[in-house]
Amino acid sequence: QYFGQYEQIQYYNQENVSINLHNRDLWNQFHEITNEMIVTKAGRRMFPIVSINIRGLDPDKMYTVELSFDQLDSHRWRYASCKWQPGMKADQIIHRSPYQHPDSPNYGRTWMKDIVAFPKVKLTNKIDQIGTSQVLLHSLHKYRPRISIIDIMSKTKIYEISFDETEFIAVTAYQNEEVKALKIRHNPFAKAFLDAENFKRETDDE
Amino acid sequence: QYFGQYEQIQYYNQENVSINLHNRDLWNQFHEITNEMIVTKAGRRMFPIVSINIRGLDPDKMYTVELSFDQLDSHRWRYASCKWQPGMKADQIIHRSPYQHPDSPNYGRTWMKDIVAFPKVKLTNKIDQIGTSQVLLHSLHKYRPRISIIDIMSKTKIYEISFDETEFIAVTAYQNEEVKALKIRHNPFAKAFLDAENFKRETDDE
DNA sequence: GACCTTCTCACCTACGTGTTAAGC
DNA sequence: TCGCTTAACACGTAGGTGAGAAGG
DSSP states (O other), X not given: OOOXXXXXXXXXXXXXXXXXXXSHHHHHHHHHXXXXXEOBSSOEEXXXXXXXXXXXXXXXXXXXXXXXXXXXXXEEEEEETTEEEEEEEOOOOOOOOOEEOTTOSEEXXXXXXXXXXXXXXXXXXXXXXXXXXXXXXXXXXXXXXEEEEEETTTTEEEEEEEOGXXXXXXXXXXXXXXXXXXXXXXXXXXXXXXXXXXXXXXXXXX | OOOSOOOOOOOOOTTOOEEEESSHHXXXXXXXXXXXXXXXXSOEEOSSOOEEEEESOOTTSEEEEEEEEEEOSSEEEEEETTEEEEEEEOOOOOOOOOEEOTTOSEEHHHHHHSOEEOTTOEEESOGGGOOTTEEEOOTTOEEEEEEEEEETTTXXXXXXXXXXXXXXXXXXXXXXHHHHHHHHHHOGXXXXXXXXXXXXXXXXXO
């Protein structure tokens, strides 16, 4: 059980492994205004997508790459007066098995060949709808995704990392209009709302 | 290089492995009238989908499951007088690396848990468009898919099987109207043509 | 002409978005 | 009322079909 602020984490780094976050600029835009991620009963994808470069693995060894979500503090958060504010005591921390990247397990060679992305992980707030792609989170709590690499022969975690930029608050509906606008502007699946959003920006500018 | 008729094959069966074909009734309907599969430049999916049950693997060992395509004879086939007939000498046999199931490599436990299906393998007739999901075939030649299981530790093939029902002739356009009708009736992606097909059946019945 | 291949198209499946109104 | 959650919806992305015309 972990609480409090932390920087990037690196454990057991016996193999000079390094992980690099992609789309760092985009993640930063969301982070600056406090990112929000929708959670639903059926599960909702994350946007931006967590995607990384991995280096320094043994090409011939096999690894599993996992995504888990650290609850960052002991507060339930509320959006009031156009700001996210820490509120009452948090719900109990959820301990569930992490989301395994669907290509797991696989060779170091394969993981290092291309970008490793997690587009299909789904965030849910209902315990009764957990499939292999669903991750259970509490709404209105703050989380940060953590990427772990496991050596499947020794069954040990050889590397972990977590990026400040990927921090977010789980919500059932967006609270901050700026977050909503950024999602619409960059997520191709939200293109249906792009015209309305652009029109709103223009009239706001006047 | 293999020619001639054969029954189901089982090699190296040290682990009492068995593979069971799904949708056997549907495959048989196509086989009875000689099945055809479309090949295109970009690659076309197979229908029906090759899907199987696997039993008898070591749950904790890791395996790769592959699909390859045996050219069944030395003829180029032609559809004339409403029948497929063996024609002139075949094109040169293609030797390429098999299509690996996208879940490969994985634990015996994982392979045995659910149906293992190959919905995404794509048949192509152009060598310049080969990706990891494409398989190169000669149009108007007869093929039968072969499923292989490889123990990745010993790097040996521990089991192979091939089903008569899954035999087909590669084509760039359907030749037999009955094959076309069966595909439309059972493939959900062809539902757009179902009404026209049903109308044709009714008028043919009169 | 006969046979085979290629390309564009309308029409589907499948599902990822925020919107909105209703529910609690 | 207020704050939060849910479900139906319209509108996208992404891509799998055979039809039919054009090309070789």
